[in-house]
Amino acid sequence: MSEQGSFLTRLGKMDRRFMYVVxxxxxxxxxxxxxxxxxxxxxxxxxxxxxxxxxPSGASVGLTFDCQPGALPELYPQMLxxxxxxxxxxxxxxxxxxxxxxxxxxxxxxxxxxxPPNSHPNYGKTFVNLGFIAGGETGMAAFAKSxxxxxxxxxxxxxxxKMEVLSGVDTAKDFALIIEFAYGxxxxxxxMRQMQSPYQVKIAAAATALIATQIMPYLKSGQMVGxxxxxxxxxxxxxxxxxxxxxxxxxxxQSVAHVAIILAILVGNVGYYSERRKQKRSM
Amino acid sequence: xFTLIVFSFLYRDNRIYKLVEHIxxxxxxxxSAVMARxxxxxxxxxxxxxxxxxxxxxxxxGLLFCFYFSKKHFWxxxxxxxxxVGGATGLAISGVVKAQILDQIRGTITLPILTAPNPVTAIxxxxxxxxxxxxxxxxxxxxxxxxxxxxxxxxxxxxVVVALGAAFGFIVxxxxxxxxxxxxxxxKAPSLxxxxxxxxxxxxxxxxxxxxxxxxxx
Numbered sequence: 399m400s401e402q403g404s405f406l407t408r409l410g411k412m413d414r415r416f417m418y419v420v421x422x423x424x425x426x427x428x429x430x431x432x433x434x435x436x437x438x439x440x441x442x443x444x445x446x447x448x449x450x451x452x453x454p455s456g457a458s459v460g461l462t463f464d465c466q467p468g469a470l471p472e473l474y475p476q477m478l479x480x481x482x483x484x485x486x487x488x489x490x491x492x493x494x495x496x497x498x499x500x501x502x503x504x505x506x507x508x509x510x511x512x513x514p515p516n517s518h519p520n521y522g523k524t525f526v527n528l529g530f531i532a533g534g535e536t537g538m539a540a541f542a543k544s545x546x547x548x549x550x551x552x553x554x555x556x557x558x559x560k561m562e563v564l565s566g567v568d569t570a571k572d573f574a575l576i577i578e579f580a581y582g583x584x585x586x587x588x589x590m591r592q593m594q595s596p597y598q599v600k601i602a603a604a605a606t607a608l609i610a611t612q613i614m615p616y617l618k619s620g621q622m623v624g625x626x627x628x629x630x631x632x633x634x635x636x637x638x639x640x641x642x643x644x645x646x647x648x649x650x651x652q653s654v655a656h657v658a659i660i661l662a663i664l665v666g667n668v669g670y671y672s673e674r675r676k677q678k679r680s681m
Numbered sequence: 682x683f684t685l686i687v688f689s690f691l692y693r694d695n696r697i698y699k700l701v702e703h704i705x706x707x708x709x710x711x712x713s714a715v716m717a718r719x720x721x722x723x724x725x726x727x728x729x730x731x732x733x734x735x736x737x738x739x740x741x742x743g744l745l746f747c748f749y750f751s752k753k754h755f756w757x758x759x760x761x762x763x764x765x766v767g768g769a770t771g772l773a774i775s776g777v778v779k780a781q782i783l784d785q786i787r788g789t790i791t792l793p794i795l796t797a798p799n800p801v802t803a804i805x806x807x808x809x810x811x812x813x814x815x816x817x818x819x820x821x822x823x824x825x826x827x828x829x830x831x832x833x834x835x836x837x838x839x840x841v842v843v844a845l846g847a848a849f850g851f852i853v854x855x856x857x858x859x860x861x862x863x864x865x866x867x868x869k870a871p872s873l874x875x876x877x878x879x880x881x882x883x884x885x886x887x888x889x890x891x892x893x894x895x896x897x898x899x
Contacts, residue, residue, distance in 0.1 A: 415691065415692060418691050421857075421860070422860075425857070425860055425861055425864055426864060426868075429861070429864055429865060429868055430868065466709075468859070470862065471858050471859050471861060471862020471863065471865075472855060472858045472859070472862070474862075498712055498713040498716035498717060499709075499712060499713075499716075501716065502712075529719070529720070529723075530716045530717075530719070530720050531720060531724070532716075532717050532720035532721060532724075534769075535769060535772055535773060536768060536769060536772060539772050548724065549723070549724075550723060550724065550727065550728065551723045551727070587780075587781065588773075590776070590780040590781065591772075591773060591775075591776025591777060591780045591781070592772070592776055594780060595776050595779045595780035595784065596776065606855050606858075607851040607852070607854040607855035607858065608851060608852055608855040610851045611844065611847055611848045611851055612848075615785060615788070618788060618792075618809065619784055619785050619787070619788020619789070620788055621780070621784055621788070627851075628851075628854055628855055628858050629854075629858040629861065629862075630854070644865060647865070648858070648861040648862070648865060651857075651861045651864070652854070652857055652858065652861060655857045655860075655861075656853070656854070656857070659853060659857075
């Protein structure tokens with residue numbers, strides 16, 4: 399009994415680095431040898447997909463790349479899947495960033511989907527990267543009020559005034575949908591305040607899991623039309639468009655890591671209560 | 682290589698990690714500065730050069746920030762701060778009332794219960810209404826926590842705790858996604874070839890570190 403007690407106590411006082419190794423192994427094995435665990439589609443992702451699917455050909459879709467490289471493991475697979483879907487739907491894609499790094503991220507995502515954007519024959523006709531607009535929420539308000547006024551040049555220095563992709567797109571009201579790749583501030587609350595509420599434009603969020611609970615109320619209240627959450631949202635979307643990619647490959651690892659963490663929480667609690675009981679007995 | 686060096690922090694803080702951290706910080710600040718300058722040039726400077734002189738006004742006000750470094754004229758740098766705070770607060774408040782208060786209240790009170798499409802949605806909607814009402818009561822401090830009021834406040838507390846748990850669960854999920862993203866990158870060539878070297882370097886470091894600790898103990 400005392401041996402068992404000391405084992406449980408030792409579990410409670412385990413070196414945190416041992417836990418790092420366990421998590422590393424738990425994540426690595428499914429990445430090297432996929433388990434093909436089943437993946438269901440959440441209602442939030444389904445709403446997002448259905449809305450994009452219902453867009454008519456030629457509809458103007460705004461994509462705001464409001465994230466930093468730290469969010470890319472979650473958001474980049476979402477970006478690729480959504481851009482591929484929009485491309486297949488033949489919508490117009492107007493990319494903009496209110497985070498400084500967002501413009502470069504948009505460039506990389508467009509390159510992966512279309513090839514080098516600036517030399518693409520459809521650049522400026524069906525898609526554009528307007529680059530970074532400084533000012534955070536103020537920049538968002540300026541963009542919503544006058545798209546070409548806030549972005550007189552695109553990311554590559556081309557004038558936007560006579561671009562075909564922006565014909566008929568003057569304010570936020572002219573977008574059929576705005577997809578916000580959300581990571582922090584400015585993000586969903588700001589876009590709600592400056593675009594959804596004053597211009598009644600439809601908003602969909604492609605967000606990191608970190609902020610999912612903060613933005614979920616906007617979906618429940620009907621202020622957003624859909625929402626992708628983290629890597630799981632990306633994996634679900636990849637499955638829906640029939641192009642499984644890196645997100646689907648990462649979902650096995652995510653599931654195994656979660657099981658490892660749940661076990662660690664259980665073990666840690668058993669160790670903690672065993673230690674507490676031991677202390678009470680010795681008093 | 683930077684990824685592996687950053688991972689070395691998990692064992693212990695070290696100088697190479699610090700170097701990489703500083704390189705990253707410098708790079709991030711540099712990118713932000715260049716992108717902000719490009720945005721100001723594109724939106725304001727180019728238009729001012731085309732004759733729209735009004736665009737010089739925000740540039741001049743922005744330049745007043747430079748007085749931050751002057752001990753004598755520090756107060757001048759407060760002028761652009763006042764513009765920023767005033768403008769941003771005005772913009773935010775004008776949107777908050779509708780987007781984040783009225784629309785949220787309307788969204789909550791119009792949730793269908795009896796006319797919900799299925800029983801699960803109806804239960805979810807009841808939970809949302811109960812959660813909102815009891816959480817608001819939990820933050821109502823003008824009544825003693827007794828009787829029915831106390832029970833409702835306790836329910837609100839439970840909802841707050843559950844919400845925090847859900848938020849923490851999402852945080853864990855987000856952090857795991859970051860690790861998965863990095864490992865997917867590391868398991869591909871050419872970074873895959875660096876892994877054995879990194880492993881050997883880590884083992885050598887741990888051995889050297891432990892020996893050093895033993896010697897200093899002795």
